[in-house]
Amino acid sequence: MEKFVPLSIPNFEGNEEKYVLDAVKQGWVSTGGAYITQLEEKMAEFLHVPMAVACQSGTAALHLALMECNVQPGDSVIVPTVTFIAAVNPVRYQFANPIFMDCDDGLCMDALKLEKFCEQECELKEDGLHWKKDDSRIKAMIVVHVFGNLANMEKIVEIAEKYKIKVIEDATEALGSKFVSGKYQGKYAGTIGDYGAYSFNGNKIITTGGGGALVARDTEHAKHAKYISTQAKDDVHYYIHNEVGFNYRMTNLQAALGVAQMEELPEFIMRKQRNYAQYQTLLKNSGMGYLMPFREGTESNQWFYAYVLNRNIVKAELREIITALEKRGVQTRAIWGLIHEQRPYVSCAAYEMEKAKYYSERVINLPCSTNLTSEDIEYVVNTLEDVLHSFAGV
Numbered sequence: 320m321e322k323f324v325p326l327s328i329p330n331f332e333g334n335e336e337k338y339v340l341d342a343v344k345q346g347w348v349s350t351g352g353a354y355i356t357q358l359e360e361k362m363a364e365f366l367h368v369p370m371a372v373a374c375q376s377g378t379a380a381l382h383l384a385l386m387e388c389n390v391q392p393g394d395s396v397i398v399p400t401v402t403f404i405a406a407v408n409p410v411r412y413q414f415a416n417p418i419f420m421d422c423d424d425g426l427c428m429d430a431l432k433l434e435k436f437c438e439q440e441c442e443l444k445e446d447g448l449h450w451k452k453d454d455s456r457i458k459a460m461i462v463v464h465v466f467g468n469l470a471n472m473e474k475i476v477e478i479a480e481k482y483k484i485k486v487i488e489d490a491t492e493a494l495g496s497k498f499v500s501g502k503y504q505g506k507y508a509g510t511i512g513d514y515g516a517y518s519f520n521g522n523k524i525i526t527t528g529g530g531g532a533l534v535a536r537d538t539e540h541a542k543h544a545k546y547i548s549t550q551a552k553d554d555v556h557y558y559i560h561n562e563v564g565f566n567y568r569m570t571n572l573q574a575a576l577g578v579a580q581m582e583e584l585p586e587f588i589m590r591k592q593r594n595y596a597q598y599q600t601l602l603k604n605s606g607m608g609y610l611m612p613f614r615e616g617t618e619s620n621q622w623f624y625a626y627v628l629n630r631n632i633v634k635a636e637l638r639e640i641i642t643a644l645e646k647r648g649v650q651t652r653a654i655w656g657l658i659h660e661q662r663p664y665v666s667c668a669a670y671e672m673e674k675a676k677y678y679s680e681r682v683i684n685l686p687c688s689t690n691l692t693s694e695d696i697e698y699v700v701n702t703l704e705d706v707l708h709s710f711a712g713v
């Protein structure tokens with residue numbers, strides 16, 4: 320194979336090696352150390368929030384948020400079906416039940432269906448919202464900003480306030496995405512609802528290998544989340560613990576990588592946007608599909624690019640298309656298998672699913688690494704068009 324363009328790989332062009340080596344030389348490699356504090360400060364400064372809590376993963380951050388929302392066994396939590404499964408699993412860690420929502424045309428939770436669900440299927444009682452079907456309390460919802468595209472937060476927060484539901488923003492894919500108009504102008508993904516979770520997994524816009532962060536509207540909750548993420552130590556010398564804690568703290572080694580990556584975040588966002596623009600220009604007249612736009616009134620980090628196939632022309636299965644592209648050196652992928660159809664969740668409620676299915680049969684993600692060259696993008700587009708033409712019989 321003469322060329323290979325991967326889907327999404329990390330980029331270490333800055334101080335990564337220097338800081339990680341420094342952490343090793345200092346001997347601070349575990350869950351204490353100055354790089355952790357530095358990363359938290361850099362995150363808080365970037366997001367314009369008072370504090371951020373560095374965690375082992377985005378999944379851990381989401382679990383901490385659910386615990387801070389006091390989600391208990393038997394409660395219900397509204398979640399999207401179009402997401403990576405890690406956005407939903409923490410609901411089960413709390414022995415609570417997910418209720419699945421459909422997506423809108425930007426792949427994020429459909430706010431209008433959410434409103435209809437709350438209005439018609441639930442009852443607002445003295446102690447909060449109850450699902451009529453089993454009278455369970457709906458204490459929270461998890462809203463994913465899919466591929467860096469911001470969800471319809473104005474509408475979602477309005478619904479959440481009306482129905483007294485906490486909003487956990489899964490901003491794991493959306494670090495740096497922000498609103499540039501409307502009620503939340505200037506606000507970043509993760510800082511609008513009650514909690515925001517970020518991920519620094521290897522394919523994210525910045526990475527610490529594995530890692531995440533949590534922010535909270537109420538600083539007391541952020542402090543408490545930090546406390547339970549570090550084994551709930553009340554006395555570090557005499558090992559006194561007044562709550563059940565978790566080993567969810569990020570390590571200094573990971574944070575050293577993160578501090579270097581944070582220095583490059585603005586450049587990475589710029590490159591993601593530049594590459595997206597090039598794709599858009601090249602794919603404008605393709606006729607085989609279109610590149611999904613990001614929400615109006617926002618400036619997205621444009622983390623992942625979603626190409627939506629025109630099914631009137633391209634009838635082949637996604638699997639066939641992805642395999643054909645792979646053979647030609649272009650790595651792509653389908654969006655996730657819908658979560659309400661996955662084995663652990665098939666018996667859960669799924670509300671008026673429609674668009675999720677539609678997009679899951681049409682979307683493929685194109686290579687989007689920050690070190691893509693202009694030639695790489697041309698190669699991807701030419702190969703994509705070739706492969707799609709071959710399937711369309713054109």
Ligand SMILES: Cc1ncc(COP(=O)(O)O)c(C=O)c1O
Nearest residue numbers: 376377378403405406491518520
């Ligand atoms: C939407 C979504 N939620 C949650 C996660 C979990 O993050 P992590 O892998 O850091 O646990 C990811 C990514 O991995 C994600 O894409």
